[in-house]
Amino acid sequence: GQSLEQPSEVTAVEGAIVQINCTYQTSGFYGLSWYQQHDGGAPTFLSYNALDGLEETGRFSSFLSRSDSYGYLLLQELQMKDSASYFCALLYGQNFVFGPGTRLSVLP
Amino acid sequence: DTEVTQTPKHLVMGMTNKKSLKCEQHMGHRAMYWYKQKAKKPPELMFVYSYEKLSINESVPSRFSPECPNSSLLNLHLHALQPEDSALYLCASSQDSPGGETQYFGPGTRLLVL
Numbered sequence: 014g015q016s017l018e019q020p021s022e023v024t025a026v027e028g029a030i031v032q033i034n035c036t037y038q039t040s041g042f043y044g045l046s047w048y049q050q051h052d053g054g055a056p057t058f059l060s061y062n063a064l065d066g067l068e069e070t071g072r073f074s075s076f077l078s079r080s081d082s083y084g085y086l087l088l089q090e091l092q093m094k095d096s097a098s099y100f101c102a103l104l105y106g107q108n109f110v111f112g113p114g115t116r117l118s119v120l121p
Numbered sequence: 122d123t124e125v126t127q128t129p130k131h132l133v134m135g136m137t138n139k140k141s142l143k144c145e146q147h148m149g150h151r152a153m154y155w156y157k158q159k160a161k162k163p164p165e166l167m168f169v170y171s172y173e174k175l176s177i178n179e180s181v182p183s184r185f186s187p188e189c190p191n192s193s194l195l196n197l198h199l200h201a202l203q204p205e206d207s208a209l210y211l212c213a214s215s216q217d218s219p220g221g222e223t224q225y226f227g228p229g230t231r232l233l234v235l
Binding site: 043044046048054055056057058061063100104107108109110111112113114 | 152154161162163164165166169171176177211215221222223224225226227228229
């Protein structure tokens with residue numbers, strides 16, 4: 014089956030840059046997505062990598078390396094509102110398999 | 122309109138009750154999903170409907186029964202649930218590919234089974 018790993022918690026200060034890693038032990042997937050979920054809220058889509066390389070969307074960037082079975086989400090110019098859980102998810106056709114999630118705490 | 126709506130927002134039910142969760146989207150998406158999410162855990166896929174047909178059932182117990190009356194609506198019928206079924210139930214939708222990599226989630230129904 015699919016297996017994804019993420020750090021459980023990351024802490025950073027406002028204005029900093031943080032990288033959240035996602036490693037996996039599978040193949041045959043279409044791409045890697047990232048979702049943000051605030052406490053009590055629903056997941057919201059952030060980014061998707063179908064191909065290896067970097068995708069940039071404003072302050073957020075996502076990277077995928079299929080040869081290294083690895084991806085990451087890069088958050089720049091951190092703001093307090095970025096405190097949330099971040100999930101990577103592999104896409105297999107219409108089946109999304111989510112990683113365990115990383116709890117990001119942004120400190121003033 | 123990029124909104125997925127879910128009702129009710131909260132639901133408390135006994136183990137002998139029958140209830141239904143409802144989900145609606147008007148984005149023209151042809152894939153709709155039910156997820157279950159426990160506290161501090163990732164969403165777990167339960168069912169996928171594609172063009173109003175059930176395409177994925179992730180070995181979900183029969184006490185959960187999905188229904189897709191039309192391309193905009195998705196229901197989850199609940200019967201004889203157990204306390205361990207208490208969770209946040211999320212509905213999501215996406216385009217048929219290309220674009221299917223973006224899922225739009227509803228706010229969820231927080232279910233408590235007593």
